[in-house]
Amino acid sequence: MNLLESVRVALEGIMTSKLRSFLTTLGIVIGIAAVIAVVAIGQGGRAVLMSEMEKMVTNIFAIFVDWRSDKQVTGREFDLSDVAAIKDKVPEVTHLSPVNQIMSDIRGPKDQKLAQVIGVSSDYSYIRKFNMKEGHFFTEEDDAGERRVAVLDEELAVQVFGRASALANKITIANTPFLVVGVVAKGESALGFSENPRLYIPISTWQVMFNSQVQELEGSTSAKENVNEAMGQAVKLLERRHQTPGKYTSVSMEQEMQAANKITGIMTLVIGAIAGISLFVGGIGVMNIMLVSVTERTREIGIRMALGATRRDILVQFLIESIMLCLLGGIIGMALGAGGAYLIAKLAKWPPLVSWWTALLAFAFSGAIGVIFGLLPANKAARLNPIEALRRE
Amino acid sequence: MIKVINLGKVYQAGTQQVVALADVNLSIRPGEFVAVMGPSGSGKSTLMNLLGCLDTLTSGSYQLDGMEVSGMSDTEQAQVRNLKIGFVFQAFNLLPRMTAMRNVELPMIYAGIAPRERARRAVQALERVGLKERMSHRPSELSGGQIQRVSIARALVNNPAVILADEPTGNLDTRSGEEIMAIFQELNRGGATIVLVTHEREIGLHTARIVYFRDGRLVDDENVSAPLDARELLNANMPAGQSPGIIESGEECG
Known part of the structure; x- marks a missing residue:
């Protein structure tokens, strides 16, 4: 069976229970949306902060007594x-x-x-x-x-x-x-x-x-x-x-800008990591439903095997189904996240920054989640015994 | 076409060994129509699973269409099922959410046949079982007899060496069952090799040869001198309208 047929068979599987497919991928949708929005807002905010600081005088410094000194x-x-x-x-x-x-x-x-x-x-x-x-x-x-x-x-x-x-x-x-x-x-x-x-x-x-x-x-x-x-x-x-x-300390506007830059960077990273965790949880949700789906569709798997599907065909079918589910969630999530970032940027009068690499990364990441969390259910499906699978109600 | 020599099958049920089949010798020539009969537990379902490459034998040898099947890998067995065998099940086993057409296409998808050729052959197969007009219907929109005719079309579509039918009339009313037998007889007259499992002697008498199983052994091999003609029976005894309407049970069909 070629890839195109596998994709079509997987699509049929997804479309037969649209509501469930959507709920399954909702975790991915939210995770990707969160990542995209957080990164876009973080980058937009940072760009604004930096451009404002550029406008200020940057070649000034101050020297004062170091209050931390024990003298x-x-x-x-x-x-x-x-x-x-x-x-x-x-x-x-x-x-x-x-x-x-x-x-x-x-x-x-x-x-x-x-x-x-x-x-x-x-x-x-x-x-x-x-x-x-x-x-x-x-x-x-x-x-x-x-x-x-x-x-x-x-x-x-x-x-x-x-x-x-x-x-x-x-x-x-x-x-x-x-x-x-x-x-x-x-x-x-x-x-x-x-x-x-x-x-x-x-x-x-x-x-x-x-x-x-x-x-x-x-x-x-x-x-x-x-x-x-x-x-x-x-x-x-x-x-x-x-x-x-050791009694004096000094600070320049340049240093303060770097510090501010670093802080916004760290904040973006931290919130991004939390969003990433939600994406992981979404992946587990996909795996869970895929496992249930394999159990429910045991009979179907048996029929397909009786008609000549190899174990590899079954594995590929469920794996592609999981990948497509996650990619679908990734696309919806990306649209939502970019929309959210755009809205917030508009309200805060920031430039909306959804970079291509974030979008690409999110897309690749959701695909990878599909592979990782789809492997276990797909493998379970492929290893079914056709006779027992056919006997299942 | 089918040559089974000293075939044995032993199941491991917990710590006990259950002998399902022992010393079965059976030869089926191309174009034969054979019924396998016997009480439940006699081993006829096990035989069907072995002939259908769904299960592996414990001892002996099984040659299908000149190929030794025992010892084949999972993938090779899948290919044999795909290209050499057409299954017709008692429980129909169509995929419920697909149209009749798509169900018939399934074996060809796994055979890697191009979409256009696939569609042509699927329509042709559905035409042979008289369901061309119903090709875009889903199983839930078809009667039991029609569903079984779709699954016969599906079994035919890769031109298999043998059609294996496991109690194909078991879930059907008498008239629908008779129609199914008529289709099988027509296919057989066209040269198809068919092996049919049944526990109804009436159904078995539609074939040319009946083999009996008891306690995992082949106990009798009978030639039917004058097989019943299903088409004749339909015309004579069961004119349309007198048939006991279609039984639409909640039977699982996929």
């Missing part, structure tokens, strides 16, 4: 002279700023608000590539003169000024009056992280008002390729200057 924190880990020294000794570092933060009361003509008061140097607007909505960022002279000037972010400006323009108006920070010289336009943060309302003042002014520490450093390099190298050199320089090896 005593003195508050003297950084000082302002470090900034000049690093910029001098590490040429890749194009901009570098101290960063101090404190929560404080901000009062404007409209309202009063608790906000993050950030002390930085004028370099900071270059590091963060700020987009100014009004006015300008404070200058080096403002910093050198310890001037009471402030740059608000857009959100805070609206909160304390209402519709009135903030520019060239007064606010108070912890009851000290400041002149607003600029408003930073709200940055796009597609990842949905909302930051506290904030404002920036010169680091020198900050130190006069609050304390003389420097909490951390933030800088940028000429290109994202040399971020990690420059950051490492800066940390080494700091350790030399302060005689405190």
Whole structure:
């Protein structure tokens, strides 16, 4: 008997009990759909995450005190002279700023608000590539003169000024009056992280008002390729200057992107593995029903043997039936999974990513399940004794 | 056509050995119509299974169409069943979800005959048993007599060396049974070799030769001098309409 006839005979077997065939393959349908959807959603989500992160500034880094270090924190880990020294000794570092933060009361003509008061140097607007909505960022002279000037972010400006323009108006920070010289336009943060309302003042002014520490450093390099190298050199320089090896730690946007990439990858893998297990369970379901089917069709097998079917013919018939059942489930599952992924991608405004290799892999996998879980029942059928099989009611 | 020498069959039933057949010698020439008779347990079903290559003999020799069958592999036996033997069963054994046509095609599928040739021969075989018009019906849409005629068509279709019929009229009413016998007689007149198992002497008398079995041995070999003619009986004694309607029992037919 040739393959085409075997396929036709197997199809007849599947079509004689459509409902049962469908229920049998439902496990495969769900398994394949889950795998396809999870992988597609995972890849789509990752692509979105990465493209959003690409949009952000990627050549920046931060250096701060390693809280895991067992050394005593003195508050003297950084000082302002470090900034000049690093910029001098590490040429890749194009901009570098101290960063101090404190929560404080901000009062404007409209309202009063608790906000993050950030002390930085004028370099900071270059590091963060700020987009100014009004006015300008404070200058080096403002910093050198310890001037009471402030740059608000857009959100805070609206909160304390209402519709009135903030520019060239007064606010108070912890009851000290400041002149607003600029408003930073709200940055796009597609990842949905909302930051506290904030404002920036010169680091020198900050130190006069609050304390003389420097909490951390933030800088940028000429290109994202040399971020990690420059950051490492800066940390080494700091350790030399302060005689405190192992006290600093640093992070770059590049590293954070890699970490995020890795996390989404692991998550996809884990959920994919769970989906894979459901596929395995589906395979066992197919085997179970095929075993029942062989028992039920013992008489049929006996008749076929009496008419000249060899044991191999019977084996092939049941094996093909199992493979076709699984492939059918695979195709339906693929359609469902791709549809589900497309729907979710559309709702989440992600690109729907059902790659060819996932579809092919799922197809091959469901076929393989058909072979693996079909072998046992098919073998059982092929080994029947024709006389006993014919006698069976 | 069939030559059986000192054939024996012993079954292992638990720890006991059951002798089903012993020292059977039987020769059937091409074109013969032979009935095998005997009470139940006499070994006639075992003989049919052995002649049909469904079972392997314990001792002796069995030659079918000039070939020694004992000692053949499973696959070779399957090929012999496919090409040399046509089965007609008491329980019909058609596949219930397939049309008459497809059922008749089955042996040819296993013989590897191309679809067009297959269809041609299936239609021809169904025509011979007078069921060409019913070829797209499923067994559930046919009467018992019609089902048995489909299975005769199926038995014929590979031009076998011998047709083995095991109680072919056992599940049929008298008239349908007589019709089946008429078909067998016509086939036999056309040259077919037929071996038929029955426990009804009336049926056996339609053949030219009756062999009797008792306790696993061939005990008598009788030539029927004037076999009954089924067609004549149908015309004379059982005109249509007087026949005891078709018995549609819930009998398994596949």
